Amino acid sequence: MKQSTSISQTAPGLWRVLCAFWPYVQQQWSLLLVSGIALLADVGLRVLEPWPLKIVFDYVLIPVNDAETTDLFGQANLDPIILLTIAVLSIVSVTGLRAIAGYWSTVSLAILGSRVMAQVRNRLYRHLQRLSLDYHSKARSGDLIVRVSSDANRLQEILLTAALPLVVSVLTLASMIGVMAWLDFKLTLLSLVTFPLFGFAATRLSRRIRSASLQQRQREGAVAATAAESLSAIKLVQALSLEDAFADVFDQQNRSSLAESVETKRLAANLERTVDVLIALGTALVLWYGARLVIQDALSPGDVLVFLTYLKNAFKPVQNFAKYTGRLSKAAASGERILNVLEQKPDVCDRTDATPAPIFKGSVQLQNLHFAYTPDQEILKGINLSVQPGQQIALVGPSGSGKSTLMSLLLRLYDPTAGQLKIDGQDIRDYTLESLRPQISVVLQDSLLFAATIRENIAYGIAGASDREIEAAARLANAHQFIMALPRGYDTVVGERGSTLSGGQRQRVAIARAAMRRTPILILDEPTSGLDNASEQAVAEALRRLAQNRTTFLITHDLHLATPADQILYMEQGQVVEQGNHSELMRKNGPYATLFRMQSAIQDDVILSHC
Numbered sequence: 001m002k003q004s005t006s007i008s009q010t011a012p013g014l015w016r017v018l019c020a021f022w023p024y025v026q027q028q029w030s031l032l033l034v035s036g037i038a039l040l041a042d043v044g045l046r047v048l049e050p051w052p053l054k055i056v057f058d059y060v061l062i063p064v065n066d067a068e069t070t071d072l073f074g075q076a077n078l079d080p081i082i083l084l085t086i087a088v089l090s091i092v093s094v095t096g097l098r099a100i101a102g103y104w105s106t107v108s109l110a111i112l113g114s115r116v117m118a119q120v121r122n123r124l125y126r127h128l129q130r131l132s133l134d135y136h137s138k139a140r141s142g143d144l145i146v147r148v149s150s151d152a153n154r155l156q157e158i159l160l161t162a163a164l165p166l167v168v169s170v171l172t173l174a175s176m177i178g179v180m181a182w183l184d185f186k187l188t189l190l191s192l193v194t195f196p197l198f199g200f201a202a203t204r205l206s207r208r209i210r211s212a213s214l215q216q217r218q219r220e221g222a223v224a225a226t227a228a229e230s231l232s233a234i235k236l237v238q239a240l241s242l243e244d245a246f247a248d249v250f251d252q253q254n255r256s257s258l259a260e261s262v263e264t265k266r267l268a269a270n271l272e273r274t275v276d277v278l279i280a281l282g283t284a285l286v287l288w289y290g291a292r293l294v295i296q297d298a299l300s301p302g303d304v305l306v307f308l309t310y311l312k313n314a315f316k317p318v319q320n321f322a323k324y325t326g327r328l329s330k331a332a333a334s335g336e337r338i339l340n341v342l343e344q345k346p347d348v349c350d351r352t353d354a355t356p357a358p359i360f361k362g363s364v365q366l367q368n369l370h371f372a373y374t375p376d377q378e379i380l381k382g383i384n385l386s387v388q389p390g391q392q393i394a395l396v397g398p399s400g401s402g403k404s405t406l407m408s409l410l411l412r413l414y415d416p417t418a419g420q421l422k423i424d425g426q427d428i429r430d431y432t433l434e435s436l437r438p439q440i441s442v443v444l445q446d447s448l449l450f451a452a453t454i455r456e457n458i459a460y461g462i463a464g465a466s467d468r469e470i471e472a473a474a475r476l477a478n479a480h481q482f483i484m485a486l487p488r489g490y491d492t493v494v495g496e497r498g499s500t501l502s503g504g505q506r507q508r509v510a511i512a513r514a515a516m517r518r519t520p521i522l523i524l525d526e527p528t529s530g531l532d533n534a535s536e537q538a539v540a541e542a543l544r545r546l547a548q549n550r551t552t553f554l555i556t557h558d559l560h561l562a563t564p565a566d567q568i569l570y571m572e573q574g575q576v577v578e579q580g581n582h583s584e585l586m587r588k589n590g591p592y593a594t595l596f597r598m599q600s601a602i603q604d605d606v607i608l609s610h611c
């Protein structure tokens with residue numbers, strides 16, 4: 001984990017994040033203006049805060065002379081009681097106005113922050129979905145989810161809990177020093193004598209606080225990871241009686257996280273008290289020298305009061321600098337994590353001259369197609385194939401021979417390293433992705449359903465689908481009957497990843513989804529694997545109906561499913577070793593025929609053993 005030790009180390013990252021997100025902030029210029037004005041008003045009013053008291057001191061309690069009263073308000077002989085009333089009212093109004101300004105700067109920044117973050121998060125999510133599978137296969141999905149959710153949140157939160165107070169503190173400090181210097185330069189220098197000590201204590205302790213809180217977070221992460229690991233595998237933990245072993249590890253991590261948390265609090269308390277003492281030291285110095293100036297008539301008692309109040313108000317926030325800078329470095333880290341994803345270019349993207357594809361007829365040509373995931377291992381080694389619209393193609397052969405990879409290329413999830421893949425005579429890279437992929441439907445071995453109703457799952461991504469169309473698709477997929485038998489029918493919400501349905505039911509919903517899309521090209525990747533006999537029959541029948549009049553690619557281990565295909569490709573190690581229809585391949589008596597006879601014999605054995 002990145003360990004930031006000081007704000008100077010954080011600054012470049014923070015600057016990069018700020019530059020990248022600035023255009024989004026600029027779009028919200030009206031909010032920016034409101035928060036800027038409110039922020040300046042807040043600072044100004046903080047500076048004004050002790051002035052009514054000064055007036056009471058100098059002109060009511062200890063009236064100096066008439067001339068000064070005249071100087072103050074441009075009128076001679078102002079009644080001290082009127083002055084007192086004005087001062088008292090000013091105290092209330094300054095504080096009231098400050099409250100309003102503070103409220104608006106917080107609220108407008110909060111709105112600005114959420115709007116910007118909503119935009120950034122949307123962009124991030126869209127971008128992540130567009131990034132190639134190659135990127136996703138290397139990235140950890142948990143980590144990407146954290147980037148979309150908590151990193152984006154943290155960035156927004158920190159704007160309010162660190163950047164705003166930090167800016168207010170720095171501006172207040174600068175303005176107060178300015179006013180103090182205007183009142184009395186020497187006294188200002190004296191009150192700043194303790195300033196280097198402030199700086200020293202704040203930097204030293206802040207650094208230690210940050211590193212302690214970083215360690216605390218790491219330990220908290222470990223505690224959470226242990227809990228997540230054991231709870232997600234609770235069946236295994238209980239079955240192997242690992243409860244105590246996990247509880248011991250958890251206890252140990254919990255204790256050390258606790259120890260770090262106490263250490264963070266101890267250091268923060270240390271800093272707070274140090275600052276208190278330094279403020280007291282500054283106050284003593286100002287009082288000592290300021291009172292002497294008052295006695296010498298070089299300064300008014302009210303001025304000394306202003307100095308003392310400034311000293312307390314301006315330096316107190318220094319205590320929180322550690323907190324703010326710590327948060328800012330976390331914000332920079334989160335922002336950079338988001339930027340690193342946003343700057344990632346998708347490997348597969350539209351060519352500049354790509355055009356929207358017309359509605360496909362469904363002919364597919366592969367010409368000397370080569371592909372490799374990594375440069376050192378070629379997965380597809382020169383595949384050639386010509387498919388007429390509406391033909392059924394079966395891809396068979398041992399696992400790892402490249403069948404699914406070939407289909408990924410058809411969907412343009414990856415681009416070939418050499419050769420061409422054409423649909424209706426045109427290289428698929430000439431089409432925009434947006435117009436290519438919606439024309440191909442996929443049914444996978446374990447079809448993924450979303451945690452939504454069955455109706456929504458069938459019509460996913462199809463705007464305005466009618467109930468009749470959905471039902472027709474479900475009937476085609478042999479799914480209507482089982483759906484109607486569910487307590488809430490089409491409105492039944494399936495669990496995450498469709499976990500509340502059986503494998504066969506999930507497949508049939510997926511087939512209905514493919515039927516809804518009415519695409520000219522269909523990819524079926526082991527759609528019946530892992531199903532029991534009855535489900536397999538229902539799914540196979542649904543698939544036959546689905547495949548009618550569509551160019552269909554079926555990847556299967558079950559050669560009986562492949563027999564009706566117009567062309568069967570037997571693949572081994574990235575090459576097509578045999579090609580033809582079932583009877584041609586049986587006549588050839590090659591690996592396909594051998595495998596087919598073997599599977600038939602096994603099936604016969606199974607039937608006999610049941611008899």
Ligand code: ADP
Pocket residue numbers: 134137373374379398399400401402403404405406
């Ligand atoms: P099949 O579908 O015939 O079982 P695949 O197309 O899934 O074969 O895999 C072909 C080869 O490519 C295998 O050796 C597999 O390990 C490898 N492979 C598959 N996906 C990836 C990937 N994302 N990155 C690297 N290698 C992969």
